[in-house]
Amino acid sequence: MKKFILSSLVVVAVVALVSCQGHSEQENGSGAPVTSYQGVDTVPMLIMQIQKCARLYTAEYHVHKIVTHDDVLRLKGSILQRSFNIPLPLGDRKIAIPIDAKLKAYIDLSGFSEKNIERHGEKITVTLPDPQVVMTSSKIDQENIKQYVALARAHFSDREMTNYEQQGRAAIIESIPQLGILETAQANTAKVLVPMLTEMGFKEENIIIAFRKQYNTGDMIQLLKMED
Amino acid sequence: MKEFMKTLNLLRMGLLLFVAALLIVAIFWLRSLSKDNHIDFGTDDQIDVTPTQIQSIKAIGEWEFLAVSTEEMVDTIRKGFLSNDELVRIYYGTARLGVNMHQVEPGWIRTSGDTVVMTLPKIGLLDKDFIDEARTKSFYESGKWKPADREALYRKAYARMVKHCMTKENIRTAELNAQRQMENMMRSMGFNHIAITFKK
Numbered sequence: 266m267k268k269f270i271l272s273s274l275v276v277v278a279v280v281a282l283v284s285c286q287g288h289s290e291q292e293n294g295s296g297a298p299v300t301s302y303q304g305v306d307t308v309p310m311l312i313m314q315i316q317k318c319a320r321l322y323t324a325e326y327h328v329h330k331i332v333t334h335d336d337v338l339r340l341k342g343s344i345l346q347r348s349f350n351i352p353l354p355l356g357d358r359k360i361a362i363p364i365d366a367k368l369k370a371y372i373d374l375s376g377f378s379e380k381n382i383e384r385h386g387e388k389i390t391v392t393l394p395d396p397q398v399v400m401t402s403s404k405i406d407q408e409n410i411k412q413y414v415a416l417a418r419a420h421f422s423d424r425e426m427t428n429y430e431q432q433g434r435a436a437i438i439e440s441i442p443q444l445g446i447l448e449t450a451q452a453n454t455a456k457v458l459v460p461m462l463t464e465m466g467f468k469e470e471n472i473i474i475a476f477r478k479q480y481n482t483g484d485m486i487q488l489l490k491m492e493d
Numbered sequence: 494m495k496e497f498m499k500t501l502n503l504l505r506m507g508l509l510l511f512v513a514a515l516l517i518v519a520i521f522w523l524r525s526l527s528k529d530n531h532i533d534f535g536t537d538d539q540i541d542v543t544p545t546q547i548q549s550i551k552a553i554g555e556w557e558f559l560a561v562s563t564e565e566m567v568d569t570i571r572k573g574f575l576s577n578d579e580l581v582r583i584y585y586g587t588a589r590l591g592v593n594m595h596q597v598e599p600g601w602i603r604t605s606g607d608t609v610v611m612t613l614p615k616i617g618l619l620d621k622d623f624i625d626e627a628r629t630k631s632f633y634e635s636g637k638w639k640p641a642d643r644e645a646l647y648r649k650a651y652a653r654m655v656k657h658c659m660t661k662e663n664i665r666t667a668e669l670n671a672q673r674q675m676e677n678m679m680r681s682m683g684f685n686h687i688a689i690t691f692k693k
Binding site: 321328329330335336338342345374378381400403404407424425434436444457 | 531538555560564591624674
């Protein structure tokens with residue numbers, strides 16, 4: 266009995282060891298063992314996400330930003346609680362990356378219902394959801410990237426450049442509240458919906474396109490859509 | 494004399510003890526001061542603060558019914574004598590499918606009682622610029638690459654994204670969603686009979 270328990274424990278231990286190594290053997294239909302390995306996927310998966318929506322884009326802003334970075338090699342440290350930060354000669358690198366981005370404001374009409382419509386005889390009032398802003402595209406002006414690299418330093422790597430570009434993108438998104446895009450979006454929404462309603466037989470003077478409220482810079486932060 | 498020698502010895506002992514205590518205090522003080530000693534070479538990874546300029550503002554009327562978010566990994570290889578150089582990047586983009594309301598023709602929407610007939614423009618890619626290049630991730634780089642090489646990679650990623658996103662199935666899904674959304678909107682306005690067609 267003791268022998269049986271001991272041999273069972275050995276078998277369990279061997280199985281556990283084998284499975285921990287991410288290696289398993291299976292038998293296929295012909296009886297031949299099929300070996301499969303569980304490796305770590307180092308290549309990110311190519312993902313495609315499809316989303317049904319009903320967004321009416323009404324305002325488009327083209328913005329431009331030159332991302333600059335002054336990369337000075339410094340000797341930093343602290344000795345006897347005295348900090349120092351000394352720029353080293355021949356250790357300077359500079360880069361300027363021009364970025365063009367497209368920002369669009371939209372109204373999400375996917376939740377549109379009778380609650381958004383108010384009719385009094387000939388008059389119609391359409392109350393729209395809050396406009397939102399999204400960065401729909403960005404383009405790096407590769408040809409006009411300028412860089413200066415001192416003799417003692419290595420060139421900017423692709424990883425470093427993409428890091429600066431990502432920071433530039435974040436800076437553009439941060440600056441959106443100051444651009445006044447929501448006011449333009451509100452005005453332009455009327456330019457799209459009023460002709461549609463007039464085609465449907467409503468007189469222009471009887472159409473009111475309303476929003477929940479007038480938006481300020483504080484609201485903008487909540488209405489920004491990030492696509493990360 | 495004996496008494497004097499005894500006092501002298503005591504004084505010597507006291508002085509010795511004082512000096513020893515002073516030394517211990519000095520050692521601890523120096524140790525505490527040099528606790529955080531460090532020297533290293535460093536750079537700052539943060540970009541400088543620069544303004545964001547508005548180049549143009551445009552009124553648009555793009556009705557999006559399907560958003561296809563995609564990422565594409567593209568690479569380029571340069572054959573060398575001893576070794577090859579390689580650059581691999583991952584691009585991100587969202588292709589937006591829908592109708593451009595600036596393309597509607599006069600009489601595109603007709604009503605009669607509780608019936609509405611709509612003829613919408615053809616479903617298409619709303620904006621040709623849909624890659625968010627500033628979001629690009631550098632995956633692998635060996636060798637030195639020029640801006641023209643990165644531009645070529647961008648075009649390669651763009652072509653692949655268009656191929657993957659602008660499929661018949663996606664266009665059909667966008668059409669069906671457009672019909673559903675428009676019907677919902679028209680019903681909210683009090684129309685019971687809705688007919689929607691798309692320009693071919």
